[in-house]
Amino acid sequence: MSLGVATPAPAVDGISAVAASEVLIPGEISNGKPSPPAPLPVLPDFVVKSTVFREMDVVEPPPMSGLPPVQGTITATVHLVEDPRLPDPPPPLPPVSVDDPRVQTSLAEMSEKYREIQILFLSATVYNHSRTLLHCYATGNGNKEITVWSNLDFNHFCGFSTFEVKAADGEIRQYALIMGIGNEDTQKRTEVLAKHDVEYDLPEIPALPDDKPAYVIEDVAPDAEMTQLIEDLHELYRSEGPRMAVAYAERSKAEAERRAYLLAHPPVPKDVTIHFWQRDHPVGMPAETIKKEGGN
Numbered sequence: 001m002s003l004g005v006a007t008p009a010p011a012v013d014g015i016s017a018v019a020a021s022e023v024l025i026p027g028e029i030s031n032g033k034p035s036p037p038a039p040l041p042v043l044p045d046f047v048v049k050s051t052v053f054r055e056m057d058v059v060e061p062p063p064m065s066g067l068p069p070v071q072g073t074i075t076a077t078v079h080l081v082e083d084p085r086l087p088d089p090p091p092p093l094p095p096v097s098v099d100d101p102r103v104q105t106s107l108a109e110m111s112e113k114y115r116e117i118q119i120l121f122l123s124a125t126v127y128n129h130s131r132t133l134l135h136c137y138a139t140g141n142g143n144k145e146i147t148v149w150s151n152l153d154f155n156h157f158c159g160f161s162t163f164e165v166k167a168a169d170g171e172i173r174q175y176a177l178i179m180g181i182g183n184e185d186t187q188k189r190t191e192v193l194a195k196h197d198v199e200y201d202l203p204e205i206p207a208l209p210d211d212k213p214a215y216v217i218e219d220v221a222p223d224a225e226m227t228q229l230i231e232d233l234h235e236l237y238r239s240e241g242p243r244m245a246v247a248y249a250e251r252s253k254a255e256a257e258r259r260a261y262l263l264a265h266p267p268v269p270k271d272v273t274i275h276f277w278q279r280d281h282p283v284g285m286p287a288e289t290i291k292k293e294g295g296n
Contacts, residue, residue: 022239025244031254032255079273080276081276118175120137121136122178127203144225156237
């Protein structure tokens with residue numbers, strides 16, 4: 001194992017990570033406030049020919065984990081309507097080959113115009129909100145991976161999807177995060193398992209400082225590029241940690257408030273209205289063509 005600490009010029013067991021002069025999260029970090037609702041779709045002026053009503057008992061998934069499912073009786077209103085003559089969807093694009101010179105030219109232009117984004121896949125298990133076990137994978141890096149213990153609470157790394165690093169040598173590294181995260185309260189887990197006469201097999205967490213972002217690499221011979229990814233994650237927290245922590249606290253508060261509201265005001269399933277009709281011509285074939293060919 002090897003210890004790494006986010007400093008201006010880090011090095012881990014002879015594997016030097018490029019020092020960063022600027023690390024930031026572009027844009028906002030989610031604070032738990034709901035997004036504005038999507039605008040309601042504009043429906044055509046349906047001409048109703050007949051209507052059927054049906055009452056149905058439904059069970060829907062809960063709005064949040066740990067809450068009861070949403071269930072109740074709804075009224076389904078089904079209207080048979082005249083064909084509203086909606087426009088046909090656009091035809092499918094013609095098939096192209098990646099070997100097509102036009103495709104190759106387009107890809108080359110995009111490569112010059114847009115900076116490459118490294119996609120990071122993180123599996124994070126947070127213990128007592130103080131230590132995190134990370135399994136990290138990255139695209140375009142030969143399917144390499146790295147396992148790391150960090151002294152950061154990686155719940156703070158939720159609420160945003162991208163960050164970028166400007167290295168001291170002028171290189172700019174851009175990352176997109178895709179993370180699965182779980183939380184372990186070791187005391188509660190120990191108490192629950194003890195009731196069933198089962199001993200909690202707590203993982204061996206290495207010693208880490210608490211005064212600065214730091215990590216321990218579990219791999220015997222860590223890859224230099226993967227080490228750089230881990231270093232950049234910790235440099236990010238060194239730079240943006242206060243903002244990330246505030247956003248996490250706000251998300252947690254918003255989640256608790258929403259959970260309390262849903263428990264006090266259990267949601268009920270909504271009634272539904274369905275319009276259906278028979279087109280007077282198949283998709284992609286105008287009605288005039290069908291009449292000329294003797295169709296109905």
